[in-house]
Amino acid sequence: MNMPRREVLVFASIGEIISRKGSQMDQGGFCKKGLFVIKKVSEILTARIRREGKCVVEQRLVLVVLLLLWLTNGWVIEKMEENHNHTLVYPGQIFRLGSHQQISDEVKAIVGNLQWSGLGPTQISDVIVKIFNGQQNVGVSEAKLKSFIKRNERHMGMEDYQSVLTYFDSIRVKDLGFIYSINLAKNGMLRGFFWVDSRVWSSYQVFGDVVVFDTTYKRNRYRWPFGPFKGVNNHRQSIIVGCGLVANETKESFEWFFRAWLNAMGNKAQDAIITDECTSIIPTMTSVFPNAVHRFCSWDVAKHAQEHLGPIWYRNHDFKMDWSQCIYRTWTEEQFLIRWEAMMVKYNLKGNSWSSDKFAQREHWVPCYLRKQFFEGMSSTQRSEGLNSYFQGYFKGTMTLYKFVK
Structure with a gap:
């Protein structure tokens, strides 16, 4: 008795079956053979043993093959459904x-x-x-x-981050006073880094009474704010006393940045610092530099005053004069309080939220509250803007962190 030859395909994984199935598709991606129904070999073996009405010889042959395959618990194709059960893709x-x-x-x-x-x-x-x-x-x-x-x-x-670290390590071999610090997120991603060399450290020890800090310069491919600490030497020249890059301008980023700088300077804090009116910087000053006098950039305050008080600022000429008299021509705190109150009443600014916030922060920007502190003749971050213009000739917006640092 001639038995029909039966071919049993065995697959080690479902992925292999899908790969074989994929080979049965035409160039348009449509199935030629239909949908395979896949079962574990052990499941098929159990089902075959329970079946009746089959040829004994064929059953034995199949059982032998399946038994051998069951030992490895591979996969076989039991049947194939010719009809599609889904809508074909265009x-x-x-x-x-x-x-x-x-x-x-x-x-x-x-x-x-x-x-x-x-x-x-x-x-x-x-x-x-x-x-x-x-x-x-x-x-x-x-x-x-x-x-x-x-x-x-x-x-x-x-890769860029690793290149920066390699470069820093090479500098530290040549300059034993070179110090750098990195800030990593929980997922291992770089969030910022800070560095100073021995020359910068020495300059700060002599001219570190007053420093200016701002992060308005962002010319690198990641748009990370560049934060240099700047001071003034005995020739009234701007000097850099530390710098770094942060991924974002958050309270946590600035707190890490300021602590890294303070640690690099041997925990010798400056007497005064001038910054922009960044809401993320203000709360970090008290925690990192509790004894330093924090001053807002006067130009920044004036710009925000025009933005928030625009209708009054541009339409009422008397308001500008009263503002100037109250802020810049007041010599005592008591005199300032009287003029401020009169100005708020005269121009109906009692309920203005920005004016209320500025009044609460008056010790950081009104000159009469800052007269007792030495500021090297500075009241704004204008020196930073000059350095930014200098950097602009060398840095491009497409530069990597490695090229930016180098």
Whole structure:
């Protein structure tokens, strides 16, 4: 009796079955053979033993094969359903299927080049879609492309970060007074770093009575604020007494930054510091520099006054004169309080939230409250702006952290 030959396909994993199934698709991505129903070999073996009405010889042959396979507990195809149980995908939308989404080496190379040029994820995605004349020709969906761009950005950032650390270590070999500190997030990502060399440290010991700090300069590919500490030497020249970069302008970032600087300077705090009106900086002053006099940049206060009091500032000429008299031509605290109250009543500013906040912070920006402290003749961060203009000739918005530091 000739028995029909029965072929049993064995697979080590489901992934292998799916791979074999994928090979049965046409160029348009449509199934030719239908949908496989997959079961574990051990389950099929149990089911075969319980079946009746089969040829004994065939059953024995199958049982022998399945028994051998059951020992490794692999996978077999028990049956195949010819009819589709789902709506077929249109040919132009096949790239949205997870099994068909592959980022080509060409796309990866273009993404890398665009990231080095300083473009963001959305800009890069738009450029690639235009280059390939449509999302369907890119090979992946917009969401998956942006996800890859962000992953690649993190990878490039880690390489950049390692390059900075290697550079710092090489400097420390040559300059034993070189000090640097890094701030890492819980996930291991870099959040900021600070550095000073021996020359900067020596300058601060002599000219560190008053320092100016601001983070308005952000010319690097990550848009990280650059925070230099600046002072004035005996020739009235601006000097840098420490600098660093932070990933964002939050209270936690500034607190770490200021503590790193204070530690590098041997815990010798300055007598006075001038900063912008940054809401994240104000609360850190008390905790990190409790004995230092904190002054707001006068130019910054005037700019914000024009923004928040615009209608009165520009339409009423008398208000500017009263403001100037109250702020800059008042010599005692008592006189300031009387003039401020009169100005609030005259221009109906009693309920103005910005005016109330400024009054509560008057010790940080009104000159009559700061006359007892030596400020090297400075009342603003204007010297920082001059240094920023100097930096602008050397730094570009596409620079990596490594090139920026170097």
